Amino acid sequence: AQSVTQPDIHITVSEGASLELRCNYSYGATPYLFWYVQSPGQGLQLLLKYFSGDTLVQGIKGFEAEFKRSQSSFNLRKPSVHWSDAAEYFCAGNSGGYNKLIFGAGTRLAVHP
Amino acid sequence: GAVVSQHPSWVICKSGTSVKIECRSLDFQATTMFWYRQFPKQSLMLMATSNEGSKATYEQGVEKDKFLINHASLTLSTLTVTSAHPEDSSFYICSASIASGPSTYEQYFGPGTRLTVT
Numbered sequence: 739a740q741s742v743t744q745p746d747i748h749i750t751v752s753e754g755a756s757l758e759l760r761c762n763y764s765y766g767a768t769p770y771l772f773w774y775v776q777s778p779g780q781g782l783q784l785l786l787k788y789f790s791g792d793t794l795v796q797g798i799k800g801f802e803a804e805f806k807r808s809q810s811s812f813n814l815r816k817p818s819v820h821w822s823d824a825a826e827y828f829c830a831g832n833s834g835g836y837n838k839l840i841f842g843a844g845t846r847l848a849v850h851p
Numbered sequence: 852g853a854v855v856s857q858h859p860s861w862v863i864c865k866s867g868t869s870v871k872i873e874c875r876s877l878d879f880q881a882t883t884m885f886w887y888r889q890f891p892k893q894s895l896m897l898m899a900t901s902n903e904g905s906k907a908t909y910e911q912g913v914e915k916d917k918f919l920i921n922h923a924s925l926t927l928s929t930l931t932v933t934s935a936h937p938e939d940s941s942f943y944i945c946s947a948s949i950a951s952g953p954s955t956y957e958q959y960f961g962p963g964t965r966l967t968v969t
Contacts, residue, residue: 770956781857781944782895782960789956828894837883837948837956841894 740765742831744842752850753821759814759845761803761829769831771812772839773803776826785827788812799823824849852878855947857961864935864968872930872964874945880925881947885958886918889942901928935968942966 741764751757763769770789774782786797793805803814812829829842854877864870874884883902887895899915901907901922909915917939919931928947932939942965946958 772957774960779942779963779965781855781962782946784957784959787957832956837958838897838900839885839946839958843894846892 740769740831740833740840742829742840742842744827744829744845746845747843748846748848750848750850751819754818757814757816757819757823757847759827759829759847761812761814761842762810763812763829763831764810765831765833767833768807769833771803771805772830773797773801773812773814774828774830775799776828776844778825782828785814819847819849821849821851823847853949853959854878855881855945855959855961857943857945857964859964860962861965862967864966866936866968867934869931869933870935870966872932872943872945872966874928874930874947874961876926876947876959879947879949879959881928881949882925883948884922884928885946885948886920886928886930887944887946889944889963891942895944898930932966935966937968940966940968 743762772787773785785801786795788795788805826844828844830839832839856875858873886898889895898913899907899909901920907920922928944963946960
C-alpha cells in the first residue's frame with residue numbers, strides 16, 4: 739500500500755543549528771512529493787515539491803529537500819534554523835495520474851533560543 | 852497566486868444543528884477540491900474528494916449523509932456537517948487543485964475552520 743512515513747514525531751534544535759526532517763515513501767512508482775508547514779491553528783503552507791528532474795529541490799524560507807530513490811526518502815533540510823521555524827511539518831506524496839495526497843504523521847519542530 | 856479561503860474560520864454550534872463551511876479558490880479555477888479533518892496534534896485525514904458538477908467521493912469510514920459536500924462551481928465547495936455532535940468537533944481544512952498541467956497534482960490549502968459542537 740502507498741504510504742508516507744515521518745519517523746520523528748518531535749524534534750528539538752537550537753536556534754542557528756542545522757535541521758534535517760526525515761520522510762520515507764512507499765509507492766509503486768516515483769510519486770510526486772511535497773513538504774508542508776503548519777503553524778498552530780493555521781492551514782498548510784507549501785515549502786517545496788518534487789515532480790521530476792533535479793533531485794535537490796529548493797523551497798521557500800531557506801528550506802531544501804533531496805529526493806533519493808535508492809533510499810525512498812525525501813528529507814527536508816535547513817542549514818540554520820530560526821525561532822520562527824517552530825511548527826509542524828508534513829511530508830506528503832501522490833501518484834502521477836491520481837492527485838489524492840497521502841500525508842505522513844507530521845514532525846513537530848521546537849526551537850530553543 | 853493560488854489562494855484558497857475558508858469561511859468561517861471558527862464556528863460554535865449546538866449539538867443536533869447543522870453547520871456549513873465554505874471553501875473558495877480566489878484566483879484560480881479548481882476542478883477538484885478536497886476536504887480534510889485534523890484532530891489535535893495529528894495529521895490530516897482525507898474525508899472526501901469533490902469534482903465540480905459531480906458527486907463527491909468519500910473515503911472509507913466517512914459518513915456521506917453526515918458530511919454533505921457540494922462543489923457547485925469551479926471556485927466554491929461547501930461542507931455541511933449535519934446533526935452535529937461533540938465528536939464532530941475538529942479542525943476542517945479544504946484544498947484545491949488547479950485545473951490543468953503538472954500543477955494538477957499540487958494542492959493549495961485553505962486556512963482551516965475550527966468547529967466546536969457543544
